[in-house]
Amino acid sequence: xxxxxxxxxxxxxxxxxxxxxxxxxxxxxxxxxxxxxxxxxxxxxxxxxxxxxxxxxxxxxxxxxxxxxxxxxxxxxxxxxxxxxxxxxxxxxxxxxxxxxxxxxxxxxxxxxxxxxxxxxxxxxxxxxxxxxxxxxxxxxxxxxxxxxxxxxxxxxxxxxxxxxxxxxxxxxxxxxxxxxxxxxxxxxxxxxxxxxxxxxxxxxxxxxxxxxxxxxxxxxxxxxxxxxxxxxxxxxxxxxxxxxxxxxxxxxxxxxxxxxxxxxxxxxxxxxxxxxxxxxxxxxxxxxxxxxxxxxxxxxxxxxxxxxxxxxxxxxxxxxxxxxxxxxxxxxxxxxxxxxxxxxxxxxxxxxxxxxxxxxxxxxxxxxxxxxxxxxxxxxxxxxxxxxxxxxxxxxxxxxxxxxxxxxxxxxxxxxxxxxxxxxxxxxxxxxxxxxxxxxxxxxxxxxxxxxxxxxxxxxxxx
Numbered sequence: 244x245x246x247x248x249x250x251x252x253x254x255x256x257x258x259x260x261x262x263x264x265x266x267x268x269x270x271x272x273x274x275x276x277x278x279x280x281x282x283x284x285x286x287x288x289x290x291x292x293x294x295x296x297x298x299x300x301x302x303x304x305x306x307x308x309x310x311x312x313x314x315x316x317x318x319x320x321x322x323x324x325x326x327x328x329x330x331x332x333x334x335x336x337x338x339x340x341x342x343x344x345x346x347x348x349x350x351x352x353x354x355x356x357x358x359x360x361x362x363x364x365x366x367x368x369x370x371x372x373x374x375x376x377x378x379x380x381x382x383x384x385x386x387x388x389x390x391x392x393x394x395x396x397x398x399x400x401x402x403x404x405x406x407x408x409x410x411x412x413x414x415x416x417x418x419x420x421x422x423x424x425x426x427x428x429x430x431x432x433x434x435x436x437x438x439x440x441x442x443x444x445x446x447x448x449x450x451x452x453x454x455x456x457x458x459x460x461x462x463x464x465x466x467x468x469x470x471x472x473x474x475x476x477x478x479x480x481x482x483x484x485x486x487x488x489x490x491x492x493x494x495x496x497x498x499x500x501x502x503x504x505x506x507x508x509x510x511x512x513x514x515x516x517x518x519x520x521x522x523x524x525x526x527x528x529x530x531x532x533x534x535x536x537x538x539x540x541x542x543x544x545x546x547x548x549x550x551x552x553x554x555x556x557x558x559x560x561x562x563x564x565x566x567x568x569x570x571x572x573x574x575x576x577x578x579x580x581x582x583x584x585x586x587x588x589x590x591x592x593x594x595x596x597x598x599x600x601x602x603x604x605x606x607x608x609x610x611x612x613x614x615x616x617x618x619x620x621x622x623x624x625x626x627x628x629x630x631x632x633x634x635x636x637x638x639x640x641x642x643x644x645x646x647x648x649x650x651x652x653x654x655x656x657x658x659x660x661x662x663x664x665x666x667x668x669x670x671x672x673x674x675x676x677x678x679x680x681x682x683x684x685x686x687x688x689x690x691x692x693x694x695x696x697x698x699x700x701x702x703x704x705x706x707x
Contacts, residue, residue, distance in 0.1 A: 248278040256296065256312060259361075260560040261638055263304040267294070267312035274317045276334075276424060283422065284396045286311055286696060294699050295418045297363030298338065301370055301664035302563040305417070305701045313422070315363065321345055322425055330387060332427040335365035342428075343550040351430040355379045355463070358555045358606075365423040370664035371415045371618065374553060375465040375608030377458045377570075377625060383414040383616050388427035391420060394696040398424070403615065411680075412687035415618040417663060419702050420691045434482040435490065436463065436552030441477045442541045445581060448475040449574040458570065458609040458627075463553075467604035468577070470584045471524035472531040474539070476604070480552055491545035501556075504533050510559055513602065514636040520600040527603050560638050564647045564666065565630035566659035567620035570609055573627045576657045577607075580629075583649055591656070594649040601646055606630040617680035617687075620660040628662065629654070671706055 254270035257263070268291075273279040286293045294308035295315065306312075315336030322332040329351060333342060340360035346352055355374035362372060368389075373381040388402040391413055399421075401410035413420050439461075443451070445468065451457050458464050461479035468475050493501070512526040528537075535541065568576055582590035584601060608628045613619040620626055631650045633643035651668065654661070660677045661667035675681045685706070692698075698707060 248273055248282055250311075254312070256299065256306065258299040258301060258303075258306060260302050260562070260635065262302055262560070262562060262635070263307055265304075265307040265309060265312075267308055267310060269311045271311065271313045272317055273313065273315070276318070279313070279315075279318065279392065279422065279424065280396060282311075282313060283392055283394065287394055287396065287694075290694070291696070292698060293422075293696055295365070295422055295697075297336065297366030298361045300359060300362050300366070302561065303664060303666040303701065305370065305664060305699075307701065308699050315365065315422075318424070324349065329430045329432075330427050331430060332388070332425055333364060335363065335423045335426050337364050338362065339364065339367060340550070346430060347433065347550070349430075350433050352433040352549045353428060353430055354385055356382055356553055358553070359557060360550065360554050364426050364428075368414065368426065369416050369418050369423065371616075371620060371662060372664070373608065373610045373621075373628065374463065375610070375628075376463045377609050377611050378462050380611045380613040380621060381415070381616065381619055383619070384611075384613055385429050386414060386426055387429050388425075389413050389423055390425035391691070392422040392424050394421065394692050394694060399691075402427075408683070408687060409691070411615055411617050412684050412691075414616040415663070416688075417618070417702060417706065418699075419688050419697050419706070421697065433485050434549050435485045435546050436480040436549050437483045437546045438544065438552060439479045440535070440543045441479070442535050442537075442539055443475050443477060444539050445470075445473055445475055445577070447539060448477065449577060452574050464609065466607040468607060469527055469531050469603045470581060470601065470605065471527040471603070472537065474531060474535070474537065476535055482549070483546065485548065486546075487548075489546050490551075491547050500534050504530060506556070506558060510634075510636045513634050513641075514639055516600070516602075517636065517639050517641050520598075520642075523600045523602070531603075558634065560635035562633045562635065562641070562643045562647070562666070563630060564643075564650055565606075565628055565662040566651070566654035566667075567610070567626040567628045567662070568654060568657045568659045570625040570627045572657045573607070573629075576629065576653060579653055580605075580650070583653070592649045592653055594645065594652065596645075596649065599646050599649070602632055602634050602641075605632070617684040618663065618678060620662065623679060626660075630662075667705075669705065674705065 250269040292310040318334040318336035463480035
């Protein structure tokens with residue numbers, strides 16, 4: 244008979260940004276599916292609540308619990324590879340960068356993922372992680388099958404053909420339905436990304452957007468807006484055949500720009516800006532000019548592997564607020580946010596911006612409409628995600644409440660839906676108005692976990 248899984252009673256969990264943390268009563272790291280089942284069965288007998296956690300990258304308290312916490316990092320093996328279908332089944336604790344390593348050996352790749360590769364597969368799926376492409380949906384749209392371990396110890400396999408309702412709920416389940424133990428992902432042949440960076444003014448960018456000449460121009464498009472520099476950097480990426488010889492290699496000059504100025508000196512400047520906020524516009528313009536130049540129309544090109552091209556440097560600890568709005572409402576929304584940040588009296592946001600100074604960039608990404616995932620922010624509509632960031636240089640707290648309050652009011656005004664992994668203030672009733680399938684998701688949650696074993700304070704506050 245196998246021994247009982249061990250646990251820690253003194254574990255201090257903190258998310259990546261160290262903005263939220265907790266002390267779970269028990270912290271488990273099961274090394275096998277058998278151990279995981281033992282833990283779930285014991286929790287069920289003792290009526291304990293259980294929270295599953297991966298890399299902890301979500302900048303909210305969605306991971307936090309005072310009860311039992313399970314980390315699945317040791318459940319990170321490849322289960323099967325189907326060459327004819329180009330599908331791979333993996334254990335759910337596998338990190339995205341580990342998946343990329345396995346796929347590279349097969350000559351495969353995943354179609355798209357978010358800005359980081361440290362997330363676990365299950366965590367990325369469960370919180371609605373997305374990339375930036377009108378050709379592709381959120382990460383969950385690449386998943387073809389899920390295996391769920393339920394509170395009563397039973398397992399259920401769901402897909403687009405089997406248990407469809409369960410699959411549509413669990414594809415973005417917030418960890419509230421059961422434990423995702425296995426994930427099958429549809430892949431494609433490996434590819435490189437040819438990237439073209441272009442600098443434009445905000446005015447030109449919005450004009451091009453209204454003429455459908457931004458998100459439609461390349462398979463992958465990511466945009467960074469620098470509000471004080473009044474500039475936008477458009478990152479257009481096209482898939483090309485893989486060729487390691489032509490991939491980008493950082494030169495000493497590029498390292499100085501990207502790492503020395505873009506990271507180390509930038510963090511120091513933002514720390515100064517915590518105490519002298521009026522210097523933040525100057526700092527933004529200074530670092531933007533060094534890295535990108537100020538002249539509209541300037542371009543730069545490079546080619547990277549797909550798994551390197553999708554990833555960006557998140558720099559340092561940060562507060563993040565990110566919402567998705569209908570893509571056609573993007574230009575008007577950004578104009579109002581620009582007015583707010585520049586203290587324009589014609590701005591419709593009913594809050595004062597007199598003492599608000601922000602960090603950059605504001606990230607803008609588009610995602611294809613998704614009708615297969617009940618809680619997807621792009622459900623029923625092509626969406627554009629607008630991400631507002633306030634960094635915490637050297638883990639110093641920075642003022643962000645007034646900025647985020649105004650930002651969220653604006654996102655609500657333009658039919659926004661908050662990113663599930665980010666901190667927001669909407670109640671269950673407010674969210675119900677935004678998601679056509681919200682009640683259907685709740686019915687599945689109640690059916691699969693009737694005793695609420697997988698609930699948490701976050702879920703009770705926002706969705707249950």
